[in-house]
Amino acid sequence: MYETISQYLEYLEIERGLSNNTIDAYRRDLYDFVQNLSVQSFDDVVRNDVNFYVRSLKERNLAPSSIIRKIASIRNFFRWAIAMGVLQKNPASTLEQPKMPLRLPKVISVKEIEEILHSNLNTLQHVIIELLYSCGLRVSELVNLKINDIDTKAKYVRCFGKGSKERVIPIGEKAVNVLKEYYIERELIIKKFDLTTKKLLINDCGRFINRQDVYLLIHQRGKLIHRNISPHTLRHSFATHLLENGADLRVVQELLGHSDVSTTQLYTHISKKRLKDVYFSINN
Numbered sequence: 001m002y003e004t005i006s007q008y009l010e011y012l013e014i015e016r017g018l019s020n021n022t023i024d025a026y027r028r029d030l031y032d033f034v035q036n037l038s039v040q041s042f043d044d045v046v047r048n049d050v051n052f053y054v055r056s057l058k059e060r061n062l063a064p065s066s067i068i069r070k071i072a073s074i075r076n077f078f079r080w081a082i083a084m085g086v087l088q089k090n091p092a093s094t095l096e097q098p099k100m101p102l103r104l105p106k107v108i109s110v111k112e113i114e115e116i117l118h119s120n121l122n123t124l125q126h127v128i129i130e131l132l133y134s135c136g137l138r139v140s141e142l143v144n145l146k147i148n149d150i151d152t153k154a155k156y157v158r159c160f161g162k163g164s165k166e167r168v169i170p171i172g173e174k175a176v177n178v179l180k181e182y183y184i185e186r187e188l189i190i191k192k193f194d195l196t197t198k199k200l201l202i203n204d205c206g207r208f209i210n211r212q213d214v215y216l217l218i219h220q221r222g223k224l225i226h227r228n229i230s231p232h233t234l235r236h237s238f239a240t241h242l243l244e245n246g247a248d249l250r251v252v253q254e255l256l257g258h259s260d261v262s263t264t265q266l267y268t269h270i271s272k273k274r275l276k277d278v279y280f281s282i283n284n
Contacts, residue, residue: 001042005030008080017164021140029073042081045091050074054095071095105236105266112225113237119224123182124203125217130175131157132218132231136238136256137169138162139214139231146198147186152176161257169255243268 009027012018018026036053039045053074057067074092081087113133121129131137131145141159149158155176158168171179186202189195193206201209214231222229235256242252253264 001034001037001040002031004042004081004086005034005077007086008077011080011084019140019162019164022162025069026073026077029070030077032070033074042087047091047094050092050095105240106229106233107237107240108225108227108229108233109237110241112227113234115225116221119221123178123185124201124209126178127175127182128201128209128214128217129221129234130178131171132214132234133238134172134175135159135169136235138235138257139211142214142231143201143209143211145200147183147200148198149200150179152179159257162259165257165259167254167257239264 005027008030009023012023012026033053036056037045037049039049054067054071057070062070075095078087078090078092082090117126117129128142131142132139135157137157137159138161141161145157145159150156150171151158152171155171155173156168157171158166160166185204186200189202189204189206190197195202195206197208199208203209203213218229218231218234222233227233239252239256242255243249249261249264249268253261256264258264
């Protein structure tokens with residue numbers, strides 16, 4: 001069974017081009033499924049086995065998002081197995097994908113963004129926050145940026161999102177200016193530690209910036225505005241502020257790298273909610 005899962009994960013990596021994080025999530029989900037089966041082969045799995053597993057997920061009090069993801073992993077795996085001729089029957093063919101309850105992403109205001117940007121940031125920290133907010137980058141996209149992914153003359157950044165999809169995002173004058181300042185510091189670090197790398201983000205100790213570094217930085221800066229925020233909060237705020245200022249939904253979808261516009265539409269709900277909050281705060 002694990003060998004079949006390995007073949008599927010290889011397909012996700014080579015054919016679908018999914019990220020390592022996504023593949024790891026599939027691996028964990030499918031291993032969890034197998035470990036809760038009483039049969040020794042996928043050929044012997046029946047719908048009752050799948051139903052039993054789904055009930056066990058609910059009994060384990062997992063978050064709805066985790067349950068939905070695990071069910072999706074199972075459905076996608078069996079679809080692949082049928083398409084590839086690995087299996088003859090699909091025990092999850094009529095398994096419904098639960099709908100995720102609408103949960104509005106957390107955003108912060110433009111004023112709060114300005115407070116963070118005007119706090120005591122060094123140049124590297126300033127670059128990180130500018131790129132997360134003004135480009136709406138995912139943290140994985142940010143830490144994987146290379147020096148030649150950014151063109152300060154043409155004012156754009158090129159990044160590779162989920163499924164290795166490339167997108168080009170414009171960058172503003174403020175971001176360009178702080179990047180130019182950072183390039184000077186980066187060059188000194190490169191020479192000091194005799195590095196040969198195209199990685200964009202390097203600290204003054206010559207170490208590459210990773211996801212944990214970024215999460216810690218944003219969490220600490222959030223404390224300054226008394227908010228519990230993450231790098232994704234800046235991405236959510238980027239999208240919401242664009243829509244609030246009249247940006248077209250399809251344009252925002254392209255900038256965020258969403259494959260489905262329905263994902264981007266979630267931000268219109270945020271804008272409406274913020275409008276209501278402002279209205280009632282004034283008229284109460």
